[in-house]
Amino acid sequence: MxxxxxxxxxxxxxxxxxxxxxxxxxxxxxxxxxxxxxxxxxxxxxxxxxxxxxxxxxxxxxxxxxxxxxxxxxxxxxxxxxxxxxxxxxxxxxxxxxxxxxxxxxxxxxxxxxxxxxxxxxxxxxxxxxxxxxxxxxxxxxxxxxxxxxxxxxxxxxxxxxxxxxxxxxxxxxxxxxxxxxxxxxxxxxxxxxxxxxxxxxxxxxxxxxxxxxxxxxxxxxxxxxxxxxxxxxxxxxxxxxxxxxxxxxxxxxxxxxxxxxxxxxxxxxxxxxxxxxDVTPYKKRKVRILNGAHTGFVLGAYLAGFDIVRDCMHNEHIKGFMNKMLHEEVIPTLPLDKDDLENFAAAVEDRFNNPFVDHELMSISLNSTSKWKARNMPSFLEYIEKEGKLPVCLTMSLAAYIAFYSTDVQELTDKGLVCKRAKGNTYTCSDDRWALEFYWAHRDDSDAELVHAVLTNEQMWDQDLTKIDGVEAAVLADLEKIRTEGAEAAFASCL
CATH class of the missing domain: 3.40.50.720 (NAD(P)-binding Rossmann-like Domain)
Known part of the structure; x- marks a missing residue:
């Protein structure tokens, strides 16, 4: 030819x-x-x-x-x-x-x-x-x-x-x-x-x-x-x-x-x-908070729930509903652009994630989730609390899912990362900064309450002590326990 x-x-x-x-x-x-x-x-x-x-x-x-x-x-x-x-x-x-x-x-x-x-x-x-x-x-x-x-x-x-x-x-x-x-x-x-x-x-x-x-x-x-x-x-x-x-x-x-x-x-x-x-800064913030923040916000919990690629998550009403509520009710109200523009951008995210031609693996998105959650989700989390005077339900659950992802049935710490096992039965490797992996390895035998306290007070992770925010520690602990006992999909569904 x-x-x-x-x-x-x-x-x-x-x-x-x-x-x-x-x-x-x-x-x-x-x-x-x-x-x-x-x-x-x-x-x-x-x-x-x-x-x-x-x-x-x-x-x-x-x-x-x-x-x-x-x-x-x-x-x-x-x-x-x-x-x-x-x-x-x-x-x-x-x-x-x-x-x-x-x-x-x-x-x-x-x-x-x-x-x-x-x-x-x-x-x-x-x-x-x-x-x-x-x-x-x-x-x-x-x-x-x-x-x-x-x-x-x-x-x-x-x-x-x-x-x-x-x-x-x-x-x-x-x-x-x-x-x-x-x-x-x-x-x-x-x-x-x-x-x-x-x-x-x-x-x-x-x-x-x-x-x-x-x-x-x-x-x-x-x-x-x-x-x-x-x-x-x-x-x-x-x-x-x-x-x-x-x-x-x-x-x-x-x-x-x-x-x-x-x-x-x-x-x-x-x-x-x-x-x-x-100034392109507000548009960068829109992309990071909505598109990238959506990924980091739901994929860790979705993986624990048994999903492997992004598109399949968009066919599950609980996972998709959780993502959309997080974006439309908790993230968009914190952003400094026209609301219709933000709503249209968020609506396009669902179409993009449901791309029938792209098998976007959740584990590839999970790389470096500690710094990603801090950069993509933490600003929305903190600004929502400041603006609304209460905790954002989905973003709080997302933080608990992040902790669960790094602490579910921990197997070993290798040169490649922290090996855990999900309910589906397979092991998976958390890839992140070495200090973050060593932190979770050191706390692998903690109770959930001890682990949540250690994570939220870790200023190397968040540049602040999150337990100083009223109600955060108790809410994250309750969400983590729900993920442990009922499963991540049920925990996401409870936010809707």
């Missing part, structure tokens, strides 16, 4: 939107599954919906990458967006044609090509997702490295080359999953300007570039791992595609930037789920 390219696509009978030639308006650091299912999809949709007429040049952040595969397919790849939308199963296919080529800057010719793009009059945006470790200042990087190892150093070189050529400043959209990603990237560039002794005029020009912190939200399982499934897709498509990508249907992009940027970007005109805001 022939490999996907423009000629092969025409012969395959594909009738969807395709743009073969357009100016290269984007320089994108990162060529992985997420950016191709998110950013490149958004620009592809903009090309179709509003005639934006732009392409992205991709750059490998590290030496091993996908440049050869992408170039062999002339930038084309098939994207499947799968999941549920308004309760209905969705499986959409689209060939993405917003990518022109991919450069490997660790090869001299491609490094030079990257610098040619840097000075292009067509260039408007730089986009990046170089993983959480990508935005770091490495003082070992030098001005004349071809290329330097760190992404911010490469970016500084690109911007310097552009400034030297007298070209206009750029908009820089950071998609890495760290707080204030745009600000951190701008800070790193500033450090290289100082280290390399670059001109004050260049520093001022960089200040005219628009460094945007952004919040991205789309689950991207990525490439098809099952060879038989990939072969079946190729057969149906009429071509061989080495770059098939898969993401969920839901997608939202919140960009922190000046008001004029919303009109400059093509997304609003194209009807896409992207807004430009002066």
């Amino acid at each position: 022939e490999k996907l390219n423009y000629e092969v696509l025409k012969k395959s009978g594909y009738t969807g939107y395709i743009l073969e030639n357009a100016p290269e308006k984007i320089l994108q650091f990162g060529e992985g599954n997420f950016l191709r299912a998110f950013v490149d999809y958004w620009f592809d949709m903009s090309n179709e919906k509003v005639g934006w007429n732009g392409k992205a040049v991709l750059v490998q952040p590290i030496a091993p990458g996908l440049a050869k595969q992408i170039n062999d397919q002339q930038g084309l790849y098939t994207l499947y967006l799968r999941g549920r939308e308004n309760g209905e199963k969705v499986d959409r296919k689209r060939v993405i044609s917003s990518v022109s080529r991919c450069l490997n800057p660790y090869e001299k010719a491609d490094y030079d090509a990257m610098m040619e793009v840097a000075v292009s009059d067509d260039l408007e945006y730089i986009v990046s997702n170089t993983t959480e470790a990508g935005i770091v200042y490495d003082p070992a990087c030098r001005k004349d490295d071809c290329p330097p190892s760190s992404f911010p150093a490469k970016l500084t070189q690109v911007l310097y080359k552009r400034w030297q050529a007298g070209k206009k400043p750029l908009v820089i959209l950071s998609c890495e999953l760290i707080d204030n990603n745009g600000k951190e990237l701008e800070k790193c560039v500033g450090q290289y300007i100082e280290q390399w002794g670059l001109e004050a005029d260049f520093k001022a020009w960089c200040g005219e570039c628009t460094f945007c912190s952004t919040l991205v939200d789309r689950i991207v399982p990525g490439r098809i791992k099952d060879a038989a499934e990939a072969a079946k897709m190729d057969e149906e498509n009429g071509y061989h595609d080495e770059l098939i990508d898969v993401g969920e249907v839901f997608g939202v992009w919140n960009i922190e930037g000046p008001a004029w940027l919303e009109d400059k970007l093509p997304f609003k005109k194209a009807g896409l789920n992207c807004i430009v805001v002066p």
